[in-house]
Amino acid sequence: MSRALLKQIYRQPWEEILEQSVTNARELSLVLDVNEAEVQEVASHYPMRINPYYLNLIRQKGDPFYSQAVPCIQEISDRRGYEDPLGEESLSPVPGLTHKYPDRVLFLVSCRCAMYCRFCNRKRKVGRASMVTRVSIREGISYIRKTPRVRDVLLSGGDPLLLSDRKLFEILSELKSIPHVEIIRIGTRVPCTLPQRITPELVNMLRGFHPLYINTHFNHPDEITAEASLACERLSDAGIPVGCQTVLLKGVNDDTDVMVSLMRKLLSIRVRPYYLFQADLVRGTSHFWTPVKRGLQIITYLRTNFSGLCVPHYAIDLPGGGGKVVL
Numbered sequence: 531m532s533r534a535l536l537k538q539i540y541r542q543p544w545e546e547i548l549e550q551s552v553t554n555a556r557e558l559s560l561v562l563d564v565n566e567a568e569v570q571e572v573a574s575h576y577p578m579r580i581n582p583y584y585l586n587l588i589r590q591k592g593d594p595f596y597s598q599a600v601p602c603i604q605e606i607s608d609r610r611g612y613e614d615p616l617g618e619e620s621l622s623p624v625p626g627l628t629h630k631y632p633d634r635v636l637f638l639v640s641c642r643c644a645m646y647c648r649f650c651n652r653k654r655k656v657g658r659a660s661m662v663t664r665v666s667i668r669e670g671i672s673y674i675r676k677t678p679r680v681r682d683v684l685l686s687g688g689d690p691l692l693l694s695d696r697k698l699f700e701i702l703s704e705l706k707s708i709p710h711v712e713i714i715r716i717g718t719r720v721p722c723t724l725p726q727r728i729t730p731e732l733v734n735m736l737r738g739f740h741p742l743y744i745n746t747h748f749n750h751p752d753e754i755t756a757e758a759s760l761a762c763e764r765l766s767d768a769g770i771p772v773g774c775q776t777v778l779l780k781g782v783n784d785d786t787d788v789m790v791s792l793m794r795k796l797l798s799i800r801v802r803p804y805y806l807f808q809a810d811l812v813r814g815t816s817h818f819w820t821p822v823k824r825g826l827q828i829i830t831y832l833r834t835n836f837s838g839l840c841v842p843h844y845a846i847d848l849p850g851g852g853g854k855v856v857l
Contacts, residue, residue, distance in 0.1 A: 625666045671705065682714075686717040719747040748801070774796050806845070
């Protein structure tokens with residue numbers, strides 16, 4: 531698959547782009563320099579999907595985009611960490627819904643992502659159909675409906691925006707009909723990994739559910755392309771506040787200059803830096819872990835040299851469900 535063909539593909543409707551994703555080692559080896567046997571071995575444990583849009587961002591082996599997208603043998607050879615580092619399963623009153631904080635819940639509504647990030651804290655679940663079902667969505671809405679203290683619902687997955695407009699509308703409508711639900715948030719990486727998904731039709735539908743907030747996820751300044759900028763512009767123009775939750779990743783963004791450029795570019799496309807997360811101790815992701823000291827150095831530099839708009843909260847999500855601690 532040539533670069534020219536990749537560019538032709540990612541100008542198609544988002545569903546067609548997604549259908550042409552690379553999902554096995556043989557396909558990937560036709561585009562990138564990879565160890566086919568190792569990639570296939572890892573992908574048999576943790577699914578791989580790299581859609582043509584994000585694939586076109588990769589320039590060479592080991593670059594920040596390659597590292598985030600391409601399976602690495604360390605994912606299965608280094609067993610440090612935890613399958614469920616945040617203790618989500620133990621905090622789930624019904625499958626697919628985590629109730630960690632008193633007034634808000636995390637509600638999984640999709641098992642798919644536009645790209646399966648190799649550092650994902652739900653590596654144990656994403657890409658598997660059993661992660662989210664019609665029954666789990668129904669039970670999740672039922673739990674929220676009968677739990678008056680829940681005022682804030684965060685939709686996650688997988689990626690909620692990989693649902694069809696119709697299915698997403700149905701879920702949002704159900705939640706909006708619950709009197710005690712005041713705020714709905716959507717956690718999505720598609721403005722970064724498949725910005726073509728942010729269509730005018732989707733945005734027009736979402737604007738009917740205010741107050742609605744979107745937290746997206748950019749990790750490197752070069753992920754902010756013309757397509758990504760347009761996607762975020764459409765959301766902001768619809769009155770939907772957009773924040774960014776960046777993860778500090780070794781070899782991707784654990785560099786002061788890279789992080790400064792990222793935060794500045796986010797503000798230029800009207801995305802507010804929200805969190806800089808220390809990478810969770812997920813089994814299969816140790817090659818991305820950085821010392822906390824490095825994160826503190828980066829955040830101190832940002833605080834010292836730039837306005838507060840440019841400075842995210844640097845946070846660790848404590849293992850075992852201890853919650854976020856801001857450093």
